Amino acid sequence: MDLKKDDAVTRRIQALTDRLSMLKENDLYFYNQPIEEIREGAKVLVHGREMGMYASYSYLGLVGHPRINEAAKKAVDKFGTGTNGVRTLAGTLTIHTELEETIANFKHAEAAITYTSGYVTNLTVISTLIGRGDYVFSDKINHASIVDGCLMSGAEFRRFRHNDMEHLEGLLKNAPPEVSKLVIADSVFSMDGDIIDLPKVVELSKKYGAWLMIDEAHSVGVLGKKGTGIEEYFGLGDVIDLKMGTLSKTIPSVGGYIAAKKDVVSFLRHSSRAYIFSAALPPAQAAAANESFKVILDEPWRIERLNANTKQFIGGLKSLGFDTMLTETAIVPVLCGDDERAFRMTRECQHNDVFVLPVVSPAVPEGLARLRATVTAAHDPSEIERAMDVIGEAGKKLGIIK
Ligand SMILES: Cc1ncc(COP(=O)(O)O)c(C=O)c1O
Numbered sequence: 001m002d003l004k005k006d007d008a009v010t011r012r013i014q015a016l017t018d019r020l021s022m023l024k025e026n027d028l029y030f031y032n033q034p035i036e037e038i039r040e041g042a043k044v045l046v047h048g049r050e051m052g053m054y055a056s057y058s059y060l061g062l063v064g065h066p067r068i069n070e071a072a073k074k075a076v077d078k079f080g081t082g083t084n085g086v087r088t089l090a091g092t093l094t095i096h097t098e099l100e101e102t103i104a105n106f107k108h109a110e111a112a113i114t115y116t117s118g119y120v121t122n123l124t125v126i127s128t129l130i131g132r133g134d135y136v137f138s139d140k141i142n143h144a145s146i147v148d149g150c151l152m153s154g155a156e157f158r159r160f161r162h163n164d165m166e167h168l169e170g171l172l173k174n175a176p177p178e179v180s181k182l183v184i185a186d187s188v189f190s191m192d193g194d195i196i197d198l199p200k201v202v203e204l205s206k207k208y209g210a211w212l213m214i215d216e217a218h219s220v221g222v223l224g225k226k227g228t229g230i231e232e233y234f235g236l237g238d239v240i241d242l243k244m245g246t247l248s249k250t251i252p253s254v255g256g257y258i259a260a261k262k263d264v265v266s267f268l269r270h271s272s273r274a275y276i277f278s279a280a281l282p283p284a285q286a287a288a289a290n291e292s293f294k295v296i297l298d299e300p301w302r303i304e305r306l307n308a309n310t311k312q313f314i315g316g317l318k319s320l321g322f323d324t325m326l327t328e329t330a331i332v333p334v335l336c337g338d339d340e341r342a343f344r345m346t347r348e349c350q351h352n353d354v355f356v357l358p359v360v361s362p363a364v365p366e367g368l369a370r371l372r373a374t375v376t377a378a379h380d381p382s383e384i385e386r387a388m389d390v391i392g393e394a395g396k397k398l399g400i401i402k
Contacts (some may be wrong), residue, residue: 019395028343030357038063042378044355051355052387054373057249059330060221060302061378068252068291075287080359083280091280099281099290100257105292106228107260113268116281118217118246119145123258124274125242126184126392127153128267129211131196134180139163139172143190143215150184156334160191165200171220172208181210188218191364191372193327195223198230202239210347220296221250221304227303250296250311253289255281269355274390309384316388321401334371334391341398347392354387 023029037045038341042053042061049059057279062068075095081090096114103112115121126149134155138146140162148156158175158263160168168281185196197213199326216229224232227250232240240330241265243295247255258268269275281289296302310330316322323335336342342358349371360369371391395401 001088004034006225012237018145018150019263024341027338027346030346040378041380041383042376046350046355047229049151049353051350051353052379052383054387055355055357056374056376057219058252059250059306059374059376060227060294060299062221062250062295063252065252065292065295067295068210068288069314071291072284072288074228075283079283082282085279086274086275086277087280093280093283093286095286095289095290096280097282099286100115102290102293103245103257104259106297108228108231108238111265112248112257112259113265113272113275114255114281114286115272115274116213116259116278117254118244118248118308120150120274120278121244121246121258122149122215123148123152124149125244125258125268126150126182126213128151128241128272129213130155130180130182134182135175137168137181137183137210139185139189141189141191142184144188144215146184146186155182160194163194163197165197165204168201170376171205172204172210176207179226182213183210185211185215186218187214187216188222188329190218190331191359191370192325192333193218193329193331194325195219195230195233195328198234198239200234200361201354202236208271210348212239213243213244214240216243216245218227218329220245221303222306225303226300247285247289247292249285251289252293253285253292255285255289271290302377306375309375309379309381312381312384313373313388315379317391320388320392320395322391322395330375332373332375334373334395336371336398336400337367338368339366339369341400342371343396345371345391345394345400348397349390352393353388354390356391 035044043050044053079093085091100112122145128155132154136150136155137158138150140159158171188195219229221227223230243259245257247253303341314324325333339360342360346358356371356373359372
């Protein structure tokens with residue numbers, strides 16, 4: 001019997017293998033480039049060369065902050081390096097409860113629960129809250145972890161056009177009034193950098209009796225004068241039922257959380273499978289995250305600096321003629337067109353020591369491939385100027401700008 005398969009799986013694997021070989025042969029392969037060192041001022045060492053880092057989510061430049069590093073080291077001395085199990089058995093440490101209190105205070109919520117990643121948080125929380133017979137309404141360009149959580153829940157899955165409140169209202173209106181409903185959106189969209197129309201989403205959720213969950217992966221440390229996120233930015237107070245966030249972007253750690261009313265958190269603590277059946281956050285990461293929220297509040301100058309750098313970066317790229325879409329935040333898409341052009345832009349920039357990365361289909365629609373550049377509080381304005389010169393030269397060479 002011939003064991004060599006020729007099925008759809010084999011063909012899928014072969015197609016990707018061929019595509020990767022082509023990219024590698026043309027020096028256009030940028031997946032998982034190893035960073036050898038992280039240096040002061042948003043610099044990294046890649047293949048022995050120092051580059052300006054424009055692909056990091058360390059929005060406030062907190063990676064390596066002495067207070068945060070110290071907190072992590074102390075936690076290792078006190079608790080060791082692992083939790084050896086799930087929270088409900090041997091895994092709950094005082095640093096976990098401390099972290100959850102810190103998050104609840106930071107987010108002006110009654111309580112908080114943590115998980116081991118943002119991805120897992122979305123998956124487990126959405127699928128715990130809703131199920132068959134319920135309805136979930138999700139923005140079309142929400143993060144993949146939200147989409148996966150909605151699919152896993154088994155609820156009726158309705159996607160509204162990006163930030164289109166009329167469409168959302170139409171879908172809410174069409175759902176049976178008696179069913180449970182959940183509206184869910186990113187606060188800052190991870191590919192485009194624009195902000196959800198929270199006041200309107202809140203109004204519609206109330207009007208149609210829907211629960212509201214907002215993913216704050218890219219708004220904590222970014223939006224609001226104090227950096228506490230999207231509610232502060234819109235001056236709305238405590239209006240989101242489930243405030244989801246990650247501990248892996250502005251917060252230099254790993255993990256995810258939900259801040260909410262006490263009873264909601266207690267429900268998740270007793271019902272969500274990723275909490276009950278998966279090990280707790282390692283002590284060093286919990287302690288690092290705990291200290292980071294405090295540093296954000298103690299060092300508001302970082303947010304001012306991030307805002308100034310963001311303004312300089314978006315304004316500069318626009319005046320060079322780039323299309324930066326609707327971004328208002330530190331995530332700055334630099335539209336290139338087809339995938340190949342985005343890869344070539346990346347190569348040009350990296351050859352000139354500006355570390356950017358491409359985002360191509362299917363992560364974004366075909367024809368909207370881009371560099372997804374980011375700027376942080378750790379960049380110096382003169383460095384941002386230099387990066388823009390490099391991106392501008394590359395854009396001219398590839399015919400993206402004139
Ligand atoms: C909007 C959004 N939500 C959730 C996640 C997942 O978070 P984590 O990386 O902590 O798993 C990400 C990270 O890429 C994200 O951008």
